[in-house]
Amino acid sequence: MAKQLSSKPDAPPDGDAARYAALLGEARELRGVSLWQDAWRRLKRNRAAVYSLYFMALVSLLAVIVPLLPLQSPLDKDLKNRIFLAPNLAPVRLGSRADLRFKDGSLTSELLEFEQQIRDLKQSLKQASESERAAILQELEAKYETDPLAKLWHAPGPIVRFMLRVRVSLFRDWCIPSICGTDSLGRDALSRVCWGARVSLIVGIIATLVSLVIGVSYGAISGYLGGWVDDLMMRIVDVMYSVPFIFIVIFIITILSAEKNKQFLDNLGINQLVIFYILIGAFYWLTMARVVRGQVISLKNEQFVDAARVIGAGRARIIFQHLVPNVMGIVIVYLTLTIPAVMLFEAFLSFLGLGVSPPDVSWGLLVNEGIKVITPVKIYWWLIVFSGSALAMTLFSLNFLGDGLRDALDPRMKNR
């Protein structure tokens, strides 16, 4: 072996050590390219996909930090002065509406006062005797009900509340004017589109994750076990495929939103959004299951599976630790293509009044509100254009990104 190597004419004459060192140096120069690095390189060359990626990153970031932005309240109605304002630059101050009865007509001062009162009550609670405690606690509870932030934003959770608090201390009462106009109840359209992004994206992502879990497990199990189990499982998928599931989902939503069922589900802590995730997840996994099954079938006779089996790995371990990680590439591609499909479906149902319900907002709901107020007399185009294009552009870039990823992860495209 050593002889063959050294028979190269330009091999250094001074023994093996230097030659090995040279070889080692050469090896260091070489960089192994992993599947993901390679895919990333190819994705970067696809301009449309890269722009889509930037756009999606921007939209996601926006959706996360919406409470921090100096936007108007997405909920606060002003039927007297602000109905159907066309896009304009007139300044707006948070909490200035007279009917809110905020101190000085300003959210900042009202909030400061509110927090001062809470602090005072807590202080007196500490000093209070046993007998007074109950009364003070009750007062504190009543005080919490008047939280000015909860008047302008729908049921802020602890994180959102904290972010809103930061926003108030950063920007005080200043907010972006209604550059996208206002709707039929005098709410700011820009703010609603931004808050709608949160719901739309979250629905898209969570429902897709549900479908991911079901689809990957189902497909991997079916493909790995094979035989009659596979036949049966795939027959079920075939039957589900041929059912127009959107109609079934609407039917199920109809039934679950019946008054008594709703109460029952509310008691379990399941609201309409959760039902939504589960239902969509329960129907959108079919393609994923088929794709994963195909991949697993082609992988299950590979040597690494045999090796795992030889050292005594169980079925579950082989499926979920050895096979599933190997199909992740294609799974990610289908994931990026499922998210827009799910978002579209959410928009579709919300548009029909069967999905997200007020006071939550989503893009589908916004388009619906926009189309409801179209009249021959006056066209409020801004209520359709902004929410509609937000939805369309997001779907557009997710589709582009999915296509780009598919090309990038396609092994046939390697080294091109």
Added chain:
Amino acid sequence: MSGFASFALRRAFWIVATLWIVFTLSFILMRLVPGGPFDEERKVPEEIKRNIEARYRLDQPMYVQYGEHLWRLIWHGDFGLSYKLGDYSVNGVIAEGFPVSASLGIFAMVFAITLGTTAGVVSAVRRHSFLDNSLMTTATLGIAVPNFVLASLAIVLFVFTLKLLPAAGWGSLKQLVLPAVCLGAPYAAYIARLTRTGMLEVLGRDFVRTAYAKGLSERRVIVRHALRGALVPVVSYLGPATAGILTGSLVLESIFALPGMGSHFIEAALQRDYTMAMGMVMVYTLLLLVMNTLVDLSYAVLDPRVSIEKL
């Protein structure tokens, strides 16, 4: 012909089986709801309620009711009475709505196929031209824009700004144009892309070169020789497209206030009219399955490599 017979038999079996599963599942779901059509906001006195339930056999055990419902459906094709619409049976509503939805769907489908294939062929033949680029950009946009957004914008533009078309209603051809175009547009876009890809692949084949070498005109080569091969992926897309158009018609019928099955279905869902919703689901399932069967059949007709036995 025996191949066709066995194909038809197998398909018929699957259609019936699927319908039965859908029926059973919806029946179970429907009966899981506590309360029936007779307890709503206004309470019916207990005795009257018992009598009515006995009359409609709602007091029977579940499996008896299930059997009776299934029997009525199979034997009389009877979906039962609407829970909410006064004096209407589900069959009556379907009979009224079906022609509307069918004409909308067929119109949209024809529009999608004609526009889609034409645009695709033109794009492929004039590859990388300005026309090709603008057509394909439009197509990509058309796929991404949801049909209800498109419909809203179309209403603003064509109805209220240009005042070319009526906004809503049913009866004249003019009222059908806008909903059908909005319904078909995304599918036209998708078909255009498929046709273009298919054409580009076929145009490079030997038989196309041979056809040109024989001295046939470009028009004849494209229409008679290339197009047939290029349409195979389009035909296989018609199945999903049908499903999409069926679903899309829900939204468009609601927007344009067409008295079709779709708007009745949405109305039923919003009003919790269970029998109506269930009947509609069954009809839509049947439609979809039949359409898919037809699509598979045309696949076999168009592509000589596909044999009907294997479908």
